[in-house]
Amino acid sequence: MELLYIYIKQYKSISKIGINLSNEFKFQFDENENELIVSRAEHYISEFFGANITNLTAIIGENGAGKTTVLRYIIECLSGGIHNHHDENSIVVFRKGTQIFYFSTREININLSSGISKLKRVLNTEDIKYSAITIFLSNTFDPTSYYTNDYLHGQLGETKNLSSQYLLYADYQNRTGEDAFRTNLTYEQRFSAFAAEEMIRMVRLLRWVGQKEAKGVPFPVNPPSYLNISLIFNENEEYKSILKKLQNASESYFNVRKSERNKFLINAFIASISYILNEIKFIVGEDIIKSTHESVPKRVLNYLNTHKYRDTTDKNSIVPEIHDIFYSILREDEYGILNKTISAIQGFLEGLDKFVHGRNINVLRESSLISIELPKANKKDLENLIEEYYEAKGISSYVDFFFSHSPGTNSSLSSGEYALLLIFSRLNSVKIDSKNPFIILIDEAELALHPQWQKQFIYHFVDFIETRFTNHKVQIILTAHSPFILSDLPSNCIVLLKKKDGKTIISDSLQSVKETFGANIHELFTDAFFLQDGLMGEFSRKKISDLIHEIREENRISLEDFESKFKNRIEIIGEQFLKAKILELVAEKSDVQLIDRIIDRRNSEIEVLRQIRNRKKDD
Known part of the structure; x- marks a missing residue:
């Protein structure tokens, strides 16, 4: 099964939004006309992410825009968990084989573009629930109430829950057979079980990796070969x-x-x-x-x-x-x-x-x-x-366990390496009892990863999924903040969420570029979707703003004033154009002696440029 579209009428803080999860079709529900419009997506490429990966969708948005809420809605749709959301006016479109189905509790009009086969309606969510193995993965620890249903009521129906919060409870039960959800277990008992199982999951992954690499199948990232004690x-x-x-x-x-x-x-x-x-x-x-x-x-x-x-x-x-x-x-x-x-x-x-x-x-x-x-x-x-x-x-007071890339060293893995390997190790731990397709949902996929690894994440992740789950069709839905993730995906694989007047809305594309795949990362960063006020850090922006304000407030700036109050603060600015403009601002309020000093500085810079030019001419 592949999930293609979900229309959310009302769920928590989200209302009346449609989430496209297909890179082959585009769906739009017109609430006023009670009509679902289905058309083909532009630039669709079959098997773009791999032979067994039906699609990869990234839900990207500002903090608080509702990314995680959308992901939980999808989980509840797929799992039929104990506490259903009861969104009676929701619409779910999915594909099994070549047939496209839709679930809706009410009659809706279907408007199909030419060449698209008729959609078949289903009335029972069980058709959705048992058609795929749903896997939810999150490395974040959510300090939610002890009694929140997301983590304490089993595996969210048929979902295999790999969130840190859930595993902190479930790992104890896996090891002891005792009820992990009773309240009298100590933190030490829960933590020890969780930590042991997490390390065992990593050991199993690394052993599997070693066996694959021995057969000439490389793992997408450089895995540690040793457990040092x-x-x-x-x-x-x-x-x-x-x-x-x-x-x-x-x-x-x-x-x-x-x-x-x-x-x-x-x-x-x-x-x-x-x-x-x-x-x-x-x-x-x-x-x-x-x-x-x-x-x-x-x-x-x-x-x-x-x-x-x-x-x-x-x-x-x-x-x-x-x-x-x-x-x-x-x-x-x-x-x-x-x-x-x-x-x-x-x-x-x-x-x-x-x-x-x-x-x-x-x-x-x-x-x-x-x-x-x-x-x-x-x-x-x-x-x-x-x-x-x-x-x-x-x-742990007299023995230390840690993974390492080489024997005989105290050098352990970085937190980013652990974060990356934990994603792979938890997925690797999934027990596969059927040949049903997978739907993998990951919350904050790039969390704790260095920008270089954010840049490589999609490449490595689809490589791992294609290798590990060769015999299964896999759909991937993830949330992220990173423009690095965005640049690895075509625009028809991206759901952009924004907050407008306190409500979550869907944005069809970025303001500055229509296509995201292979887009310049700086352009994606400077788009208002990610950063509203440029690329500069807020601390430096405030310091430079204060500096400019102080200069403007001065009636006259002497050489002594410049040396004591402004010189060092100007010299540490890395943006050369901005630095030059601030020096010009200083010059306007300076005496001849200080202007000569600024001219000398500019002449030195020009001389360096002349030397470079002459060297190039000689070449």
Whole structure:
């Protein structure tokens, strides 16, 4: 199914607007004549975005114009969610195969241009609801009421909801099987589940990418190949001495001179003990709890000095023996103060052990960091390790997980890289149970992306969709603010929303250009649709405006006044024409001495131009 047109009679703050979602047809509903006019769009190109992408529409508009509201209306139309909008006079036009259908609760007149086949009316929204798999994706966190239906009532009917708000709740249920929407869950429980699932989604994406690239199918963006795990040690001077003794005793006890992998596990063991010590500063007024935490390194040191352990090789793990050391501490902990903390540490070290002694693992930087080559890692073990990491309180205090493009570095991905990969990873996580077409709806697609990536987003995104969902027809509808998105789309693939007299209206085209595809980005920026007062930042505009006002207020400007009050403020202006005009304004109020200074400056600029001209003549 492909959604072609929606007429919104009344929905929240939007009324009487028609949204064209087809690049092949143009629809216009005349409210007064009760007539839907259908014509062919100019310059239609079949399979323009890809063999399996039926269309891509961008809903672009000013802040508050209603982009997200339109997207939610579409979601409700497609999903038949629990709380329907009850817009009884709405019109929905969609295509299944070669037949175009329309849904309307009332009789309407259909006016077709020549060559367009007759539209068939349907009376049941179920025909819309079950004809496509609807996917809603949003990276924004919407601080809406806890009880808002968008996020707490399942998947919005048949929609697969991939919004951050929804996943924050649903990921807990996915992991535990418990009701995620009850109110007594803590923030930590929700966040840990969400963070773990988000990382697992990214790992699965990157593993899939690695497999595709191994077969010669490149991924549209440069994906990180490694998950680095770095150890964090307590920097408290008070504990440095005992931790150093513990380090030396552990290495001697386990005899790990030839085993970098076991050295890493020892360092993880020491880091976990430093975490236990670090917890002391968060304990208020409980001397017995403080003393129990503080005694841990001494008890471990005593164990290492009074027990013997057989020699180990690279193939043998030291983690079972570390477990025994921890058990000896727990036996002396008569109040069970350390039970949960040590149990969490043991579970995580066990998962870590599987990786340290697996293949494709690099141990680096004095055995305090390991790099896991994602495409070659054991999927189940890696996902279990991530779950252990987020499940246990405090692990993030002594271990850091981060994706990287190279092994052995603390350089993580930028927030923009994460934002881009999250879009792909969430879509990649969708379970496909049928061959129904997809309708993908994305809110604020370019959010957190660098302008260079905004420029590349459509190119990479359609490439990913075409590769990942080869066997499905896909329609894409997204909202955006960016003129970079606009320049990648023909004008018949764009819905422009504006606010006029407090109402949302549809604008057919930009004021300065009729065609958007391949349009100059500066022209799109300077169009009043995006910026009402030019390209200059508001802070600089105000500063320059104040400068001009001050100059105009002066009766006379001496050389001394110019040097102390105006020179530096003029020199930092990057727009040369504007700078020259301000200097002319200064000259009008200056004495001869200052005018000579300005002339000298202009002569220097002219001399530079002469040199360039002469060089070109010689060439």
